[in-house]
Amino acid sequence: MTDAKTNVSTDRRKLIQASAAGAAALFGGFGFNPLIASAMAKEAGRSEKPLKAAFSNAGLQATWCAQGKQAAEYWGKLFNVDVTWFDGQLDAVKQRAAIDDMASQKWDFVAIQAFGIGTLTAPVNKMIDAGIPVIDMDTLIAPLDTINVLTFLAPDNEFMGASVTQALVNAINGEGTITMTQGALGHTGAQGRAKGFHSVVSKFPKIQVLDEEPADWDVTKVARIWETLLTKYPKIDAAFFHNDDMALAAYKVMQAKGRTETKIGGVDAMPPAIKAVQDGQMYATVRNPSCRIHGGAIIAGVQAVVGGAKTGTDIPKNIVADGPVVTKANADGMLWMEGQFLI
Structure with a gap:
């Protein structure tokens, strides 16, 4: 027979396990209970109304960029954000044309990994001046003291x-x-x-x-x-x-x-x-955590739009997403972790 104390302990243990899985997922990606993910999104400030976001990274030919797109779209669904992609095509000129196109449209927020520093400054400033929160990912759009991005999510x-x-x-x-x-x-x-x-x-x-x-x-x-x-x-x-x-x-x-x-x-x-x-x-x-960077951009953008989060007070101007060195000694564990959470 199970007593009340045992039930409480079991429930608490399940909650801790669920929270641990959810926390890993929040800073990573997929592979966990979708009910937990949905609950976390709601607690973290999921938008009640659909939001429109534009994303661009250096080029989807790169595996890191393709994984980032997958993460952004996944977290977009959790947070009620429709993500439109502007592929940089690993070409500064082509990405500039794509971002010029992006800047001609209205978005709730945007997130960009520039192919090169200084190549996108004008269209990005146009969006910032229009009141659109811009999240910088992985590489600087421009030096942080010269551009009013919401935050810069990048590895060291x-x-x-x-x-x-x-x-x-x-x-x-x-x-x-x-x-x-x-x-x-x-x-x-x-x-x-x-x-x-x-x-x-x-x-x-x-x-x-x-x-x-x-x-x-x-x-x-x-x-x-x-x-x-x-x-x-x-x-x-x-x-x-x-x-x-x-x-x-x-x-x-x-x-x-x-x-x-x-x-x-x-x-x-x-x-x-x-x-x-x-x-x-x-x-x-x-590990350069593509999923934490792209997924984090969704969360930061939603917080800015829904919660009114501001740079420096609510969201740091520079957020470092770190990751470990992988050698044969820890490769098995890293591959398993990526399969579970895409950290």
Whole structure:
């Protein structure tokens, strides 16, 4: 027979378990009880009336951006927000045209990851001047002291670059050759990752940096660069890439040439990269939490529209979304966690 005390304990335990799952989901994405998600959205200020939001990120060809779109749309449904997407297509000119189009329409709020700093300032200021809350994601639209965005949701790019580079340096015992294949140079995330890379390699005089050519997040450019690098250099001990897509594209070239001895590190910790770490094709990656950034933009936008949240008092101007380094030691757990919550 179950007594009242046991019932209370069981109910409390279920509530704690549900809250834990919900908290992970709030800062992540999917894979949990939809009833809990709906209840959380209501408590967090779900809009009673449908809201219209416009989103854009660098380009849906990139796995990180595609996962972010999925997260934004999911959280949009929870918070009663209809999300319209303006694809940046990994091209600053094409994204500018898309944001000019966005700025010609009326939205309750918008969220943008710029392909490059300063490329979207005019249309974004037009929307801000019209009273539309703008959330900046991942890379600066413009320096924060020059533009009145609601908030800037981003990872610590310098930390990510340094942590993966340090893992690679440790793997080659602090000596040998290393390369860095960069993203778009105008992207503040890429700038931070490069800074992190240099902060580490500068401490190791026995490490020689062979190449730092940018590939602009473009896997086709990566393949061309790495065809040249593998022909030019008979030995490359380690290679740091500004995202996982580029790392895996380079690995295919290495594999075709029988040069898979190079230790490879990337950024984002997307599922294919975590699997590559498990399989030994990549040595390390680091989680850039796309879902927390895009999902967080939905929550911030709704709070601004429904709750009247203001920058600096209710919402910080800069919110850091961090994530761990992933190596073979913790890859199994990270892949499971992403499958459950897309953290």
